[in-house]
Amino acid sequence: MTGSSGAGARRRPQRHLPLQIFLGFLVVYFLVPFWWVAVNSSKDAPGLFGGGNTLWFADRVDYFGNLQRLFTYDGGIYGRWILNSTLYAFAGGIGATILAVMAGYGFAKYRFAGRRFSFSILLGALMVPATALVIPTFMMFSGLGLTNTIWAVILPSLLNPFGVYLMHVYARDAVPDEILDAARVDGAGEVRTFLQVAFPLMRPAVVTVLLLSAVASWNNYFLPLAMLSDNRLFPVTVGLGLWQGIASANNAGSTSLWSLIILGALVSVVPLIIAFFTLQRHWRGGLSVGGLR
Amino acid sequence: MTLLTEESAASTQEKAHKVRGKVRLREHLMGWLFVGPFGIVFLALLIAPLAYAFYLSLWQKKLIGGTSFVFLGNYVKAFTDPTFLSGAWFVIRFSLVAIPLQIVIALAMALILDAVTSLFTRFSRLMIFLPYAIPTVIGAVMWGFLYSKSFGPLSDIFGLFGATAPDFFSSNLIFYGLINVVTWQWAGYYMIILYAALQGIDPTLYEAARMDGAGKWQIALRIKIPLIAPALLLILVFSLIGTLQFFNEPQILRYLAAGTIAPGFTPNMYAYQQAFGLANFNYGSAISFALGGIVFVCVYAFLFFTRKRRSFF
The missing domain is CATH 1.20.5 (Single alpha-helices involved in coiled-coils or other helix-helix interfaces)
Structure with missing residues (x-):
């Protein structure tokens, strides 16, 4: 610890102006779409199509009116979509994380029969494209009467083989066997050892897996698009896709819908951006796990 | 005794x-x-x-005669179906351009952010990562606005120089339009993974290299990049799996680029159309399975050629 901080202090502060300017250009590139959406969601249809500056505000800045229209359009369906997305992200994310933490710990810390075989099947499953499963899962669920229900979206998002792999690697390296044995000698049962000794040590990886699975469910498009037909069950991704299809199909008659889509896109990204910024400290440590070893 | x-x-x-x-x-x-x-x-x-x-x-449903067992007939049909083949060729071509581009940009950004520390680089690291927090569907919607002729900024920007704006929805440029969307979406995420790997390298190695007379470029090329090779390999494999399944972005931009993006533009879109548009679940499953096979072969070929399978797992 002291060694590395000593080396850091000895390193001269480096400025590199050309590199920073280059970086500045990249930042502009990555921010342009956000800027465009933030500016244009303040406009009404004439402001949007009137041929004014597309990268700056129109004369009328009307966020409040647009927000009101967004959340009252079609009986407030947009708010429902946001709530649905939240439900799918939380249920899928938390469920997938619990399963992944348990399985990763089990694979790392118990030498049970069939362990090597099942782990190699798991590694093979990392290569299976998730979308290849959508059509047969739809067929199976439709046989069980589960399509067009929330379970059709939540159940498949419980499956996160990469999360198990990540937890396995982390538990193997961050949870020493000696500590577990010490807890057992002190009379703690296996479950208590897991919950009170191993789990706290795995926390950085747990947060990372939770965030990755929640983001994966929030971003999901193909699966809910295939599974759901009732638009009151849609997550926000499928809902905005639907609106965009309607707006593009009859370009002239739906100019007012475009400003709702733009603001809808802006509103839908705010929760995730907040989540990423506030949880930054936690996921940064976990992201390196999969790559380094 | x-x-x-x-x-x-x-x-x-x-x-x-x-x-x-x-x-x-x-x-x-x-x-x-x-x-x-x-x-x-x-x-x-x-x-x-x-x-x-x-x-x-393995089955085929016909309007007359019901469902019949055709064994590998659907696969023979798929691999002689021009729509499936052109879709498969498109995603392979797309991967060959998009993945190296994303990884080179991500690697360059990670090396810069690792070498230069300032308030601005910390800020840029977050901003570059931001698109990862955006659902790919919303990212495609946003770029669809920017490409749009009626309210996008491209005509304004190119108008300043007296040029006509490129139409990224035309059949010539849609390839590059999509490349841009996925690069914007994923480069920041890959950058964060590579950056985390770079931060994990013991700095005394650089010290030793400098003593031996290595310059900044040599340190980057001969020490940093080889040491983060496992992380590079990991993101290569995952981006390959992801890109071959290409679906969300073209599906969303399809509405705007009317006529340019056909329903069978990528194999996944084709499977979706067959299954849910035409209720042809048997053929749709065969296409999904064939695509899964292509992904498997590509990934294993890749891992075989890099001969890093053991260090990856």
Whole structure:
């Protein structure tokens, strides 16, 4: 610890102006779409199509009116979509994380029969494209009467083989066997050892897996698009896709819908951006796990 | 005397064996208890659908005559179907351009952010990562606005120089339009992974290299990049798997780029159209399965050629 901080202090502060300017250009590139959406969601249809500056505000800045229209359009369906997305992200994310933490710990810390075989099947499953499963899962669920229900979206998002792999690697390296044995000698049962000794040590990886699975469910498009037909069950991704299809199909008659889509896109990204910024400290440590070893 | 000790030694050994046997049984049980819940989900939602898709793909449904067993007939049909083949060729071509581009940009950004520390670089790191927090569908919607002729900024920007704006929805440029969307979406995420790997390198290595007369470029090329090779390989494999399944972005931009993006533009879109548009679930399953096969072959070929399979897992 002291060694590395000593080396850091000895390193001269480096400025590199050309590199920073280059970086500045990249930042502009990555921010342009956000800027465009933030500016244009303040406009009404004439402001949007009137041929004014597309990268700056129109004369009328009307966020409040647009927000009101967004959340009252079609009986407030947009708010429902946001709530649905939240439900799918939380249920899928938390469920997938619990399963992944348990399985990763089990694979790392118990030498049970069939362990090597099942782990190699798991590694093979990392290569299976998730979308290849959508059509047969739809067929199976439709046989069980589960399509067009929330379970059709939540159940498949419980499956996160990469999360198990990540937890396995982390538990193997961050949870020493000696500590577990010490807890057992002190009379703690296996479950208590897991919950009170191993789990706290795995926390950085747990947060990372939770965030990755929640983001994966929030971003999901193909699966809910295939599974759901009732638009009151849609997550926000499928809902905005639907609106965009309607707006593009009859370009002239739906100019007012475009400003709702733009603001809808802006509103839908705010929760995730907040989540990423506030949880930054936690996921940064976990992201390196999969790559380094 | 000797007999007694031998006997007691045998009995303690036996006892130890018994205890160990108990422990072993307990370990088997606990291991399966922890892995079991995931195992059930894995069997029900991965193995079963895969098996079912394969089963479905062996049958063919006709309007007249009902469902009949065609064995590999659907696969023969798929691999001679021009729509499937052109879709598969498109995603392979797309991967060959998009993945190296994303990784080179991500690597360059990670090396810069690793070498230069300032308030601005910390800020840029977050801003570059930001698109990862955006659902790919919303990212495609946003770029669709920017490409749009009626309210996008491209005509304004190119108008400043007296040029006509490129139309990224035209059949010539849609390839590059999509490349731009996925690069914007994923480069920041890859950058964060590579950056985390770079930060994990012991700085005394640089010190030693500098003593030996290595310059900044040499340190980057000969020390940093080789040491983060596992991370590079990981993101290569995952971006390959992701890109071959290309669906969300073209599906969304399809509405705006009317006529340019056909329903069978990528294999996944084709499978979706066959299954949900035409209720042709058997052929749709066959296409999904064939695509899964292509992904498997590509990934294994890649891992074989880099010969890093062992270090990856």
